[in-house]
Amino acid sequence: MNQGKCFKMTPLEYYSKHASDQYEQKLKRTKSFLQKINQDYSPLVQATSLGVEDMIITDLIHQLNLSIQISMLDTLKLHPETLALKNQAEIYYDIKIKSYYPNKKTTQNYIKKNGKNAIYQSTELRKECCHIRKLIPLTDLLRNYKGWITGLRKEQSNFRANLQAIEPEDKEKDQPEVKLNPLLDWTNGDVWYYVKTHHVPYNTLHDHFFVSIGCKPCTRAITLGEDFRAGRWWWEQNETKECGLHVSKPISFNSYQS
Ligand code: SF4
Helix, strand or coil, X not given: CXXXXXXXXXXXXXXXXXXXXXXXXXXXXXXXXXHHHHHHCCCXXXXXXXXHHHHHHHHHHHHCCCCCEEEEECCCCECHHHHHHHHHHHHHHCCCCEEECCCHHHHXXXXXXXXXXXXXXXXXXXXXXXXXXXXXXXXXXXXXXXXXXXXXXXXXXHHHXXXXXXXXXXXXXXXXXXXXXXXXXXXXXXXXXXXXXXXXXXXXXXXHCCCCCCEHHHEXXXXXXXXXXXXXXXXXXXXXXXXXXXXXXXXXXXXXCC
C-alpha cells in the first residue's frame, strides 16, 4: 500500500470537497432514474462489486425503498477488506447480499493446467481466469432478471465514456435485456461528496488509493496522475482494462468448463 502515500489526504477528505456544480440536479435525476427503471425493468438486480459507486447505488436503493436484488460475484480472490464491507453493508442496510462463486472443479483444472500464477503469464490466461471466476458466475447472477444495474461512470475510462444510461444487451435466454448505469455522469467529487454527506460505508482500501478494486492478485493502489484503471492488471499494456463484464461481446472460452 505504498503508492498512495504521496497524498496527504484520503480520497474522502480530498474529493468530497469537489462536488460538481450540477451535483444536486444529478442526484435528483439519479433518484428519478432508479424509480423509473424499477417500474419499467422489474425484476432488477444490482451486480455490486462493493466499490464506492456501487455502495452509493445500494444506499439509494435502500433510501428509496426499491425492491431490487443486490448480488455480488465472490471470485474467492477478493481482498479481506471487501468481504468485511459485505458484512458491514448487510448489517447497516439490513439486507442480504447474495454471493455467486466460481465452479470449484473448473478453477482447480485451470490451476492444475496453468499453474498458480498463470494470470501474469499472458493476457489470454488472465482473461480466462476472469471468465471462469467472473463471467460464468455472472450468467447465473443475472438469470431471470430483466435489467442489471452497474456503478459505471464515464470518467473512469475511454471505453466507459461512450456508454449510455440504458445499454441494450445482446439478449440471450434468461438474461437481462438492458444494462442500467445510473451514475454515468457523476464525477469523482460527486461520488465522495455523496459518501461523506450520507455516511455511506465504503471499502477501507479506497483510503489507501486503491481506486478501482477487484481481486487481490490483480489490484494495486495508484499514484498521482495515474489513470483510474491503472491499478487493475497493471502488468498488461492494453488500453481496455476490462475483465469482460462490461464489454458487449465477452470472449468465449470453452475449455476447463465442467
Ligand atoms: S481479476 Fe484476476 S484473480 Fe480475479 S478473476 Fe480476473 S484474473 Fe482472476
